[in-house]
Amino acid sequence: MALYSEKVMDHFRNPRNVGVIEDANGIGEVGNAKCGDIMKMYLKIEDDVIQDVKFETFGCGSAIASSSMATEMIKGKPVSEAMNLTNKAVAEALDGLPDYKMHCSVLAEEAIKSALDDYNKRKEQ
Ligand code: FES
16 A cells, blocks of 8 residues: 555645635744644634645645645634644544644644734734
């Protein structure tokens, strides 16, 4: 069996939602100290619904594929639903990741949660 699924390769080669949202109202940045990879997530949220999402990932192919898939999974979804996205769900949507690459999908979950936290904080102010 190939190490990476077709879906991982597809999202790695043609990542969806790459870039920056200038007027984002939720921004999160996370990194993994061990591998040094960094992921930044931008959210544009209106009426508690994610209207747009973009990401920048300086990292491995699995991290790029995970962020691409994760953004597709939360686009158009309510904040409450996006909050429940797990790295496991992202990895499953990619038809699996090798065990030693699961932490790359964790980065995607954390980046989204961090951006949602930022959105909630801004809302309180
Ligand atoms: Fe670090 Fe993939 S090796 S996120």
